[in-house]
Amino acid sequence: MGKIGETTLEINLSALAHNYRFLRSKIAPNTKFLAVVKAFAYGSDMVAVAQKMEGLGVDYFAVAYAREGILLREAGIAKPILVLHPLPINFEEIIDHHLEPNIYSPKILKEFIQVAKAKKLTQYPVHLKFNTGLNRLGFWENDVDFIFEQVKDTPEVKVTSLFSHLAASEDSNEKTFSENQINTFKKIAEALSQKLGHRPMRHMLNTSGVLNYPEAQFEMVRSGIGLYGYGNHKTIDAQLRPVATLKTIISQIHRIEPNETVGYNRAFKSDGYRITATLPLGHADGIGRQYGNGNAHVLIHGKKAPIIGNVCMDMIMVDVTNIDCKEGDEVLVFGQQKSAEEFASGAKTISYEILTALSQRIKRVIVED
Numbered sequence: 001m002g003k004i005g006e007t008t009l010e011i012n013l014s015a016l017a018h019n020y021r022f023l024r025s026k027i028a029p030n031t032k033f034l035a036v037v038k039a040f041a042y043g044s045d046m047v048a049v050a051q052k053m054e055g056l057g058v059d060y061f062a063v064a065y066a067r068e069g070i071l072l073r074e075a076g077i078a079k080p081i082l083v084l085h086p087l088p089i090n091f092e093e094i095i096d097h098h099l100e101p102n103i104y105s106p107k108i109l110k111e112f113i114q115v116a117k118a119k120k121l122t123q124y125p126v127h128l129k130f131n132t133g134l135n136r137l138g139f140w141e142n143d144v145d146f147i148f149e150q151v152k153d154t155p156e157v158k159v160t161s162l163f164s165h166l167a168a169s170e171d172s173n174e175k176t177f178s179e180n181q182i183n184t185f186k187k188i189a190e191a192l193s194q195k196l197g198h199r200p201m202r203h204m205l206n207t208s209g210v211l212n213y214p215e216a217q218f219e220m221v222r223s224g225i226g227l228y229g230y231g232n233h234k235t236i237d238a239q240l241r242p243v244a245t246l247k248t249i250i251s252q253i254h255r256i257e258p259n260e261t262v263g264y265n266r267a268f269k270s271d272g273y274r275i276t277a278t279l280p281l282g283h284a285d286g287i288g289r290q291y292g293n294g295n296a297h298v299l300i301h302g303k304k305a306p307i308i309g310n311v312c313m314d315m316i317m318v319d320v321t322n323i324d325c326k327e328g329d330e331v332l333v334f335g336q337q338k339s340a341e342e343f344a345s346g347a348k349t350i351s352y353e354i355l356t357a358l359s360q361r362i363k364r365v366i367v368e369d
């Protein structure tokens, strides 16, 4: 990699392949693997990631919203795409792009069947989600009879999978709760499969689920964060490789006198002579104000430079008093050598949030090694 010259998010597809192989090694060879590529593949590059994953032989993709799935289809992605959070207004375009809806409530089921009939579909794949404790999206256990009544004489749709989602798969203190969710899901899937007379695929595990509850892998697992290099646990993180590395450069260096202030609202007050560097990266790029005032740092020539004062829309200022650096030098915000999880924890948040917050304004560069 040569000089970046501006704020750049490097997306390492070799790291992605490594993480995929690692996660695959944790499940049985015949268990299907669904790659979650919602939110621009966790803030990276949805199309580049999906193309790479398709090449690696992934079985399924998932996005949150219909628009994301349409972008994948327009880029030529051919594998099945599950839309995790479809809304009735999206049903027609979901069908027109061969996307597969998550059907999560009686209302959504009825309305999707109506559209399927109007469009004269046959055996259109749908996925039924059950709520087993997260209380977010999903049918309740006692909706099974209703579901069967709706689909039994409806050749327009085919129940392709049954799924659920763990509320605390990364938290070993919640093992009993998670196991109860798994047992409830098994019971629901068994009851509905009996009625349907066929066995739709079952899937329940996200990344932490794969790592902590492999016995519940059923016919497929759904992984997002692990593919991007984070496993919600230090020992797992050490075996994964961050896919996204955020770098920037020093735009300008300032010498600050004692009692001067830096940035908006004069939030940083200098207690002595200070040297600051201004970086072309701000809250409009996804580095929220919670990272300011010393809560996070960047690395310049391997040394820590804390963010001082308030984060501006397009810039941050960092303290480089003890770092030998000059205008134009490269800055590592997070990624390889410095995890996004660590960067995020300073602002009391998680890797998922900082990664998906990175705005589309940041230049993306695809790299392999």
Ligand SMILES: *Cc1c(COP(=O)(O)O)cnc(C)c1O
Binding pocket: 036, 038, 084, 165, 205, 206, 207, 208, 222, 223, 224, 225, 226
């Ligand atoms: C986002 C999402 C996932 C992926 O979870 P990770 O923790 O990133 O692996 C899996 N399943 C559902 C339903 C999701 O919404």
